[in-house]
Amino acid sequence: MMNLLRLLGGRTASAPVARERLQILLAHERGLRGQPDLLGLLRAEILAVVSRHVVLDPEKVIVRMDRGKNVSTLEVDIEVPNGFERSIATAAS
Amino acid sequence: MAKVLVVTSGKGGVGKTTSTAALGAALAQMGEKVVVIDFDVGLRNLDLVMGAERRVVFDLINVVQGVAKLSQALIRDKRLDNLWLLPASQTRDKDALTDEGVASVIEDLRTRFDWILCDSPAGIERGATLAMRYADEAVIVTNPEVSSVRDSDRIIGMLDSKTVRAERGERVEKHVLITRYDSARATRGEMLSIEDILEILATPLLGIIPESQDVLRASNVGSPVTLNNGTSAPARAYIDAARRLLGETVTMTVPVERKGLMNRLLGRRAA
Numbered sequence: 497m498m499n500l501l502r503l504l505g506g507r508t509a510s511a512p513v514a515r516e517r518l519q520i521l522l523a524h525e526r527g528l529r530g531q532p533d534l535l536g537l538l539r540a541e542i543l544a545v546v547s548r549h550v551v552l553d554p555e556k557v558i559v560r561m562d563r564g565k566n567v568s569t570l571e572v573d574i575e576v577p578n579g580f581e582r583s584i585a586t587a588a589s
Numbered sequence: 590m591a592k593v594l595v596v597t598s599g600k601g602g603v604g605k606t607t608s609t610a611a612l613g614a615a616l617a618q619m620g621e622k623v624v625v626i627d628f629d630v631g632l633r634n635l636d637l638v639m640g641a642e643r644r645v646v647f648d649l650i651n652v653v654q655g656v657a658k659l660s661q662a663l664i665r666d667k668r669l670d671n672l673w674l675l676p677a678s679q680t681r682d683k684d685a686l687t688d689e690g691v692a693s694v695i696e697d698l699r700t701r702f703d704w705i706l707c708d709s710p711a712g713i714e715r716g717a718t719l720a721m722r723y724a725d726e727a728v729i730v731t732n733p734e735v736s737s738v739r740d741s742d743r744i745i746g747m748l749d750s751k752t753v754r755a756e757r758g759e760r761v762e763k764h765v766l767i768t769r770y771d772s773a774r775a776t777r778g779e780m781l782s783i784e785d786i787l788e789i790l791a792t793p794l795l796g797i798i799p800e801s802q803d804v805l806r807a808s809n810v811g812s813p814v815t816l817n818n819g820t821s822a823p824a825r826a827y828i829d830a831a832r833r834l835l836g837e838t839v840t841m842t843v844p845v846e847r848k849g850l851m852n853r854l855l856g857r858r859a860a
Contacts, residue, residue, distance in 0.1 A: 512778065
C-alpha cells in the first residue's frame with residue numbers, strides 16, 4: 497500500500513525542507529560572522545577608556561553578548577583592584 | 590590583462606579539481622593561454638585529472654622556495670599547446686606555502702598567461718585562503734545539497750573579506766557553478782532547485798553541470814572532460830561556462846545526455 501502511494505506521488509518533496517532549513521541557518525550564521533570582531537573591538541575600547549582612570553588587569557575585562565529572542569544583552573564585567581574606591585573618594589573631596 | 594580565477598567551495602568532493610581542469614581546457618581550446626595551479630599541498634590531484642602525473646618534476650613549493658624556476662615547474666599539456674599546469678607538492682609541509690611566495694609566483698604568471706586558474710583545497714584553512722588571496726574572480730563550485738550550499742555561503746563571506754581585492758575595497762567577481770545536478774530529481778522536488786540555490790547564495794550563476802558518468806570516465810583516463818568527449822553533456826556545460834567567463838552571453842540550459850536507441854527503447858528515465 498505504501499509503495500502504491502509512493503508510486504502515485506504520495507512521497508512529499510524534501511527540497512522545500514532543505515531550502516527552509518538553509519535559509520534559517522544561514523541567516524543566523526551570517527549574523528554571527530561579524531560578531532567576534534565586534535565584541536573584540538568593544539572590549540578593546542572599553543579597556544582603553546577605563547584604563548585611563550584606573551589601573552586594570554586586561555585579563556579581567558569580560559565582554560559578553562547574549563542573544564535572546566526579543567532582546568539581546570551586552571554584559572561588561574570589569575574586575576577592579578581594591579584601591580579603586582579610595583581614588584574615587586579622593587577625587588570627590 | 591591576465592585574470593586570476595580561484596575555483597573554490599569549502600566542502601570537499603564537490604568537483605573543484607574536475608571543474609578547474611575542464612574550465613582550464615575549455616578556455617585553452619578557445620585560444621586563451623591558460624595555467625592551472627594546484628594549491629592542495631600534500632594531496633595534489635590536478636596532475637592526475639590532467640593526465641600529467643608522471644611528468645611532475647618541480648612543484649609550486651619548489652618555486653616559492655627558490656629551489657626551481659617557474660619555467661622548470663610548469664608542465665605543458667600534451668594535447669593543447671596553450672594549456673599549462675603548475676602542480677602542488679605531494680610530500681612537503683603545507684606551511685611551506687607563504688603569502689609572499691604565492692604573491693610573487695602569481696605576479697610572474699600574470700605576465701605570461703591570460704588566465705591563471707587556482708584549484709583550491711577543501712576547507713577554510715591556509716591552503717584555501719592562499720588560493721583565493723590574489724583572485725580577481727571566483728568560481729564557487731556547489732552541489733545541490735544542504736552542506737555544500739552552507740559551505741559555499743561561508744566561502745563567499747571569505748571572498749568578500751580575506752582577499753587582497755576585498756582589503757583594497759574592490760570586488761572579487763563571484764560566480765556559482767552548480768555541479769552534479771539532476772534536473773529530473775529537482776523537478777520532482779527531491780533536490781534543491783537552481784532557483785533555490787541562487788536565491789540563498791545571492792550570487793550569479795556561471796553554469797549547471799549535469800550529473801554524468803562522463804566525468805568519472807574522463808578522470809579515469811586523465812583527461813579534462815571537455816577534451817575527453819567534447820560533445821558529452823558535462824563538456825558542453827563546461828564549454829558554455831568558459832564562454833561566459835570570456836564575457837559571452839550564452840543562454841543557460843542544462844545539457845542533457847544524448848541517448849542511444851537502446852536507451853530510448855528502454856525508457857527515458859533520466860532527463
